[in-house]
Amino acid sequence: MAVTEPGKPPHEGEEEFPFHSGEIRPSSSPDAIEFVDVHKSFGRNHVLRGLNMALPEDQISMILGPSGTGKSVCIKHIVGLLYPDEGDVIVHGHSIPSLRDADLFDLRKKFGVLFQDGALFGSMNLYDNVAFPLRQHTEKGEEEIAEIVNLRLSEVGLSAANEKMPNELSGGMRKRAGFARALVLEPDIVLFDEPDSGLDPVRTALLCELIKEVHAENGGCYVVITHDIMSARRVAEHISVLWKGRIVESGPAEELFASENPFVRQFLSGESAGPLGME
Amino acid sequence: MVRSVAERAYLPTRNLLEEIGDMMILTGRTISSALRPPYPYGGEFVSQFLFALRLCWFPLLISTVCICYAAPGLQAANFLTIFGALDRLGGFFVLGAVREIGPSVTAIVVAGVAGTAITADLGARKVREELDALQVLGVDPVKNLVVPRFLALMVVTGLFDIYALLFGIFGGIIAELVNSQPLGPFWNTLFANASTTDLWGSVLKTTIYGAIIAIVCCYKGMSASGGAEGVGRAVNEAVVLAFTAIFSFDYVFTQTLLATHPQILVIK
Numbered sequence A: 001m002a003v004t005e006p007g008k009p010p011h012e013g014e015e016e017f018p019f020h021s022g023e024i025r026p027s028s029s030p031d032a033i034e035f036v037d038v039h040k041s042f043g044r045n046h047v048l049r050g051l052n053m054a055l056p057e058d059q060i061s062m063i064l065g066p067s068g069t070g071k072s073v074c075i076k077h078i079v080g081l082l083y084p085d086e087g088d089v090i091v092h093g094h095s096i097p098s099l100r101d102a103d104l105f106d107l108r109k110k111f112g113v114l115f116q117d118g119a120l121f122g123s124m125n126l127y128d129n130v131a132f133p134l135r136q137h138t139e140k141g142e143e144e145i146a147e148i149v150n151l152r153l154s155e156v157g158l159s160a161a162n163e164k165m166p167n168e169l170s171g172g173m174r175k176r177a178g179f180a181r182a183l184v185l186e187p188d189i190v191l192f193d194e195p196d197s198g199l200d201p202v203r204t205a206l207l208c209e210l211i212k213e214v215h216a217e218n219g220g221c222y223v224v225i226t227h228d229i230m231s232a233r234r235v236a237e238h239i240s241v242l243w244k245g246r247i248v249e250s251g252p253a254e255e256l257f258a259s260e261n262p263f264v265r266q267f268l269s270g271e272s273a274g275p276l277g278m279e
Numbered sequence B: 001m002v003r004s005v006a007e008r009a010y011l012p013t014r015n016l017l018e019e020i021g022d023m024m025i026l027t028g029r030t031i032s033s034a035l036r037p038p039y040p041y042g043g044e045f046v047s048q049f050l051f052a053l054r055l056c057w058f059p060l061l062i063s064t065v066c067i068c069y070a071a072p073g074l075q076a077a078n079f080l081t082i083f084g085a086l087d088r089l090g091g092f093f094v095l096g097a098v099r100e101i102g103p104s105v106t107a108i109v110v111a112g113v114a115g116t117a118i119t120a121d122l123g124a125r126k127v128r129e130e131l132d133a134l135q136v137l138g139v140d141p142v143k144n145l146v147v148p149r150f151l152a153l154m155v156v157t158g159l160f161d162i163y164a165l166l167f168g169i170f171g172g173i174i175a176e177l178v179n180s181q182p183l184g185p186f187w188n189t190l191f192a193n194a195s196t197t198d199l200w201g202s203v204l205k206t207t208i209y210g211a212i213i214a215i216v217c218c219y220k221g222m223s224a225s226g227g228a229e230g231v232g233r234a235v236n237e238a239v240v241l242a243f244t245a246i247f248s249f250d251y252v253f254t255q256t257l258l259a260t261h262p263q264i265l266v267i268k
């Protein structure tokens, strides 16, 4: 098995990473998004420490990892909101950090992003929030826009809240609205930062179904960050486990659920005993 | 010990210099994206302009009348009375109110009222990741948010300066009346000393104040981090930095204006 024995770290002088085999198990699809040896620090806080990660085309990938390891930071690198200090982020063959602003704006039309807190525009009601990308990027008339927006809102169960302003909504409702907004353009690359946090178990299950349905319909590279192992079991086709700014292991979901790596096993079964503690 | 003191001084200094550099870059980007088409910021410009107008007009009215009545009005009148030269108060108003107090009070009110509102608004949007979401949706926050605020504050501050001058002089009139003086000499010395240079100098200065306030407040808002507390911190820092920048600029501007227009140094 690819697990490195403790005491014999995979990289020189890096005793901090005894469980990081960094193994990337081959996946059946080509890579849509690649992180190549990415380092990122915020002041003294070294968040990404040599991250190598590949997310396959046409699959639903999940990024799992303890809180604060840099999962949200990863998403911001993919869309070019943050730039790596070292290394490269490649999306569909384009190196994001070296794109010119105009090209980056163009490339961003491919993305649908749900931020961790929903990131709805506080000055617009729900309907306008979801309609915003359509108005911004398409020439569609208001009728056509209304059709799409109402469909997306009803999918996430928010048809009745059309006129509400974001600050009148619950956290879970904002999440679902952000989810609807991320999907209106039927993007090629969809990034969801914890779509299921703040939702009740039933809604989480329904949301997972919805992700699968939409993906089956549109295809593309879906990247979902989650803390919910149940969700991961339900929808993940590919899993990357991130810890301390590096990949512990990544690969097709079934293989990861059967992994022998103690950290991956602890994390995917949610046990308290194992390499991961509170520190 | 020495080393730790040096370190403690070094880091904040470096951060401050970095921030100033970033603000210069933001200024450059703001100006260039204001000029380059497309121009999607018209609506936002109007709404920001009206917003600043609505927030500032009343505080500014009270502030200018009161401070001009109190500072150059009562205090200077008191002083001039010693020489029996109270008729000179009008001339003093040109120096005090038109050149300095009017612009400064305008800047203080605009920064404190409209500037903080801008920082709080942009800061809240930043910490809720709205700005990130905008960028991902292909909307350039500089062009769509900073440029309209920049232009609106420049125009508003320039216009408010004239408004502040009028009400400032009104404060002077009250001071004259309180000292039971005829107003004739006040107007005489006022217009003898006032020149068009004074007027355009004052308006130009405040217009640049407006630009400084807008850049500092937008920058601080857009770089806020750390939740609601971070927004509060950003607002606080924005005010401190804006005042410091405004008054430093005032010194440079006044020195330059006096050097290039020596005739306004002559008191008539």
Ligand SMILES: Nc1ncnc2c1ncn2[C@@H]1O[C@H](COP(=O)(O)OP(=O)(O)OP(=O)(O)O)[C@@H](O)[C@H]1O
Residues within 6 Å of the ligand: A042, A045, A047, A066, A067, A068, A069, A070, A071, A072, A073, A074, A116, B225
């Ligand atoms: N803009 C920023 N400035 C400074 N530090 C940041 C910034 N963004 C993230 N960090 C830091 O990077 C680290 C990783 O943050 P990130 O949000 O990616 O965690 P996460 O893996 O998404 O955690 P969670 O599961 O709790 O959302 C944290 O320590 C955080 O403090």
Ligand SMILES: [Mg+2]
Residues within 6 Å of the ligand: A071, A072, A073, A116, A193
């Ligand atoms: Mg996160």
